[in-house]
Amino acid sequence: MNQTTQHDLIGIADVAAKIPAFISKVPNLLSGLKQAYLRTPNTPAGLGLAFERAVKRNPNGFALLFEDQKYTYTELNQWANQIGHYYLSLGAQKGDVIAVMIENRSELAATIIALAKIGVTAALVNTAQTGKVLTHSVNLVKPIALITGEECRAAVDEVRDTLDLPVDRFHWFADQATRQHPGRAPKGYINLAEAIDAFAKFNTPTTQSVKGKDGLFYIYTSGTTGLPKAVIFTNSRWTLAYGTYGHVLNLNPDDVMYVTLPLYHATGTVVCWCGVIAGASTLAIRRKFSTSAFWKDVQKFDASAIGYVGELCRYLMDAPPSGLEKGHRVKKMIGNGMRPNIWDKFKERFGIEEVLELYASSEGNVGFSNVFNFDNTVGFSPTPYAIIQFDKEKNEPVYDKKGRCLKVKKGDVGLLVGKITSRSPFDGYTDQEKNKSVILENVFKLGDRYFNTGDLVRDIGFRHAQFVDRLGDTFRWKGENVSTTEVENIVSEYSKISEAVVYGVEIPNTNGRAGMAAITLLTDIELNDQDCKDMAADFKKNLPAYAVPVFLRVQKQVETTGTFKYQKNKLKEQAFDPNKTDERILVLLPQTDAYCDLTADIYTGIQAYKYRF
Template sequence: MNHSTQNDLISITDVAAKLPKFISKVPHLLSGLKQAYLRTPNTPAGLGIAFEKAVKRNPQGNALLFEEQKFTYQALNEWANQIGHFYLSIGARKGDVIAVMVENRPELVATVIALAKIGVTAALVNTSQNSKALTHSINLVKPIAIIIGEECRVAVDEVRQDLLLKEDRFHWFADQETLVDAGKSPKGWTNLAEKIIHFPKFNTPTTQSIQGKDGLFYIYTSGTTGLPKAVIFTHSRWTLAYGTYGHILALNSDDVMYCTLPLYHATGIVVCWCGVIAGSATLALRRKYSTSAFWKDVKKFDASAIGYVGELCRYLMDAPSSELEHGHRVKKMIGNGMRPNIWDKFKQRFGVEEILELYASSEGNVGFSNIFNFDNTVGFSPTPYAIIEFDKESNSPVKDAQGWCKKVKKGEVGLLVGKITRRSPFDGYTDPEKNKSVIMKDVFTQGDSFFNTGDLVRDIGFRHAQFVDRLGDTYRWKGENVSTTEVENVVSEYEKIAEAVVYGVEIPNTNGRAGMAAITLADHAEFTEHDLQQMTTEFKKCLPAYAVPVFLRIQVHVETTGTFKYQKNTLKEQAFDPNKTDERLLVLLPNATGYCDLTAEIFNNIQAYQYRF
């Protein structure tokens, strides 16, 4: 992100200064790396084995907190075993898939552990999905059963006739504490809490037979066609995350990780939870993120660590100060997407000492983590990778005279690619065509292959990188590439603006796309005439002329997905047409010194090419 300067480059002196604190983590880290890197596709590995080890280390310690419920490691393990034994009894076998659609609550956690132990892949369906996308997500992975929480039943019932499942394989959990009261299942649904009561609580016999290459989860990522893609997450990959991120976090049995991120995505279910399991610590769950409840929950659960994505940090920064945000135990955070323009402010305001920012993708084979606790970096990578020169105009890597790709110099930005090897395989998507499009061959030598992450990063030295942009998050205007991230950072710095989402929109008779920002205002703020001038001055001061947004759209709140990713497609489609939205639209007309309201008349004049942008 272009807030960075040469100050962010890392020298040997910087690394040396971080060593004393880092050394205290080394024994724990080495134990993790041993597990992460001694694995092969055929090694017994994964979530089930790691969880059973945590149970042995801390049987009576709390494994899970939710609302007023508490589960020790032993109790959670016994519950998962009952679910596992039930599925073995109906013929579920290693390699089968079961779709799971339950919101963040104990039933989801117990189910995921159960399926991991018996080698069944859990397809973690986004709990806000419905209709066509939901049918597609479930049928895509050919499940033998579906497990849902009552909170998701209406959506599933609506598409039930389109699901390729046997009638007796629709399994249900009541939306309550089902171990205390199983509830009464609706017609056509099997009550899972009732079914498992008489099954044994001892460990399922299958756990040690699960190998690295076996599927643990399907995680869905947003597809370019609008329909989700399912990415396989193997036990081997989980073990790599557990051995690295999990041990770097260095939690112990006194620690409590507060997670409000949805567990159908990897940041929640892999990154946050594997740190908990590695330290036999406690996972405190909230069903859905809430700014107003955040610090109350931190106090209630006595959390010492939190899981985050960038937008969650932005929401907390934008909230008014409260007594609750001080005097807590939170010193560590793990997640991704912390913006450089709030990194320092966040640490100071909330008393956080360590931000374990990391970089990984559900489908990729390259990962970084901030093990030395530098600011403004996704951290260090032990996996084989390269940052190569990339030409945005031709949308392709720059080649040398021999036809090989070229690595960037320290301080420069390039395309991140991960080398595909036996120890860092590319597990890929369910769709083989999609796999072909992201694998690059003969990059530096004949026969090598790399995974194209689609991300631009800056090489800041000592195998550290800084995230700059998604290739898909740039647009061209006035012959220049504009980084949406950079513009979002500048726009959201304006004091009355809480949040900004930037994208390119087409203006008739112009080349490329003009910048447009959908913004939400800070609490009770309103734009005055002075703001419309002042904002323009500030944007022009901090951004190149071609990157200053031409259009602004003032929203009550920004539409996001479950992981707080912005819903840009709808915004792009509606663009700056006042007939498609009743929200206030502003435009910076050519040669104007400030924004003005975009009226129907101005819109028609733009369409008729009356202005030369």
Template structure:
């Protein structure tokens, strides 16, 4: 995701101007930071405990809104408790893992709370996954059970024989209001709504025994091996987010946070929900994002805050203006990826006063939050970090004469790294070999250690930064991280394709980078009209929609280095510009079922924003 460089740097006068409004948040921040930084690995803490405290503060207040359903804190807590007591009766213990695959709906929220109270780690499986990727994601974390919604069951049924879970531990939630009408379960599944129905509704004794070091979630990120990596998200880390992001929002019990972001990602399930729990407010959710329904839902739920990623903001700006643009009480929004070129326009059009842009990764130990409400910045970081000089061509840090890294000067761009300390630990991945690849040793002195975020940021002063770009073998599109290696593996499986090189390219007026693949064909093969649709069918069957390449470049030969590494920089620079190459380029236009040749006319229309990717 690329953001344009801004000329101004933050100065003392600008900080001073923001102080009056900031001071109103100080009580919230002090409370939050106290909770966040006074924790230890053995401190009783986490989502379960925080939610029970919110129930005590506001038992009859609305905790969750979805479609026509609403749940008070008491009701949602009782439901979660039934799930917790059921699994306790089976002998499920702290440290066990249960995979959960549901779209955004109340069943997911209740399940997550119930498992959190037991110290069970919920593996939040991407609901759009299928095939080999889904098998890998589930088996990777060695779950003792799988909870799946009817909306995801077909994907699970297709690969069920490859899942390493006992046959009697497959649970199912109907695709409806299961607390009202549980229904009957399909063959091979236990109906979770039915089996928990007669269990106790009081808080289980296990909640207070969950410690900071215990796992809360597994959140999946793109892996450079071509398959997703499972990131350990501990209760301690959740409490850090709760104490910072949750209290930066400074919501109250009358606030409603509307979230359409997928809850298998940390921005939705952690950042947005933290602010709600911290305030005993209400969380309003929608299964999947819809531009046409967004402000209608905001009005319906009387939302006062929204969660966002950059792509969502662009979609809303592209929509025709409507009276609903201002008929709401939304004054705050929290998320990441707001483009500088629409930041001011978005606030002006929709009447938003605070854009709480943040930076953080599911696996990282450094985070930023826009606590002062400056424009065009991911904000301030209270955690120790550095921005170091980096050579993009060589893909390595620039070292001084002694072999140590060099910090960039104010206003310059460099690689963001987070210092690993007791208070800012690196929880890591399930695969310890992956941890070594992202930990930098002896960075500024012998014995220190830093987490390599893989992201370029600009130091704009006063411990504030501006996100610039993402390095390495992933790129971001539609608010999701795309693994180039994963896509290369799937594309190469197509029978006529011999080699594939995947990279992200910028498309005008969009956020992030769209997927593009340079391919070479197998000997004596050529692409027919049928191939142009068959390839797309193959890609869609194995990849989530956001990872399907939008552009294909057909090459005679893939250029490599002397060590056989693909020369991606040249491909990235040329992108899909048909005037930069004589090679054939294909494009998947919005709504089409087949690739077609990119002509000069189509290319110019894309540049003119006549297609909405």
């Protein structure tokens, strides 16, 4: 859990000291805020419109860099237009959904822009999904087509018969530079690079008809029922991020932002990319994050800004010093999850001047951004919110005698809730029951409504906060939200396991929480060495890498409450410390293919950061 000091608390004098450096950003920020807030649900808005404006501002400047590929704003716009015209010719209409499963590369960027321009909602499928989870994610949003890259085709082929799509709506991009070499489509797929070739390159006629209330994309987030939830991200919400985060970053056409975060997540495709489009700057992307290639790419692309999550920062800090980490143009970074204990060290080592840490969630209505460039904070929020007292044991807010919530004092930790208003609406999930479960009513007075973020934050003053922890049935690991129920379902399918309880535990020197499963075996069953290998293989096959449990605790029986809820608090407190239980604990060490018993020596090694999880 993050620690705070008196030094972290912010007052008027602290803000006043930041004003001189902030003034240079004001004109650009005011322009952004005008676009963000002077809008209605029926105002033309969104990524497509903003991108076309960027094309006019910087037609011959580079919009996108990937590997050795380079596309100017004009070229990327023409490519997107051809994709858009093609789908319009198939009868695609505003409000339709198309599922997109492509790794970070040029084809993904062009596709997202194209669908934004024609008002089709892009369902940005996590490229790590397979099997039942993938089927659920696609069918949930009722798409009219699916676009996949060759790199994801095997996962699609595996579940193709379970997808609710016409046989002629499976579209495909080769895993190469398809503008130059379209490739040859496998049987059962339409080669999208070839199909669009005959279509016009001028702007689609639909961009101005896309309104703020219209869906831009679905982003998938873990839920408590075990399968991903599809969160609708409207054009209005993207415009809000564009007008705030995008303009605070203050990029210009000479800037290049390097992003290794997956574009199926909001941090990459909303936060980072909106800053690039706001500045008519260049987006440089990599398929997947690589510690060893990071600073090489920064130099190659001449990057001046980077996108990050906390885990990425830790990996870079853990890497041995390199001459490439100095002498670059990077002075700004934007993202979330920077740990307070490395904040200053990171800035000093890599020459960073501005950390635009922020807080937001795909489904939420409250956001913070570090506009004043303070250290150790998710920043300032202009949106209406409250930080309320929360009882972790009862897992509910603290109420006064009148049944109203109580705000925390400055310096204290509480539950963050966002007030639902016309200017900060809650767009919600596809699941209406889920929507009801995250809305708190009559919080401070009769009739008010707040979105429950499920996050504990610290009030450090002047409408600034520090992120502390996440509540509920998800935890964060490797920069991803992990659904405990989804993992429980997969773990419980192993032949010798009757029941599993999954929770997150903290490992020293890492971000977030690693997965741990307390498992109960079938009667008179023991786990042998082959089981330890088979379980690891089974979990890796059926779960994304970040969701595979790092620890297993073998229990005789699962403890539950009187209402049959799992007793997770005790399990979390004992974590994987062998001194706190006499039950068997297994660990999946990095770069291994089997669980092994967690010995005293291994436990000591984990505490000493001998193993890099």
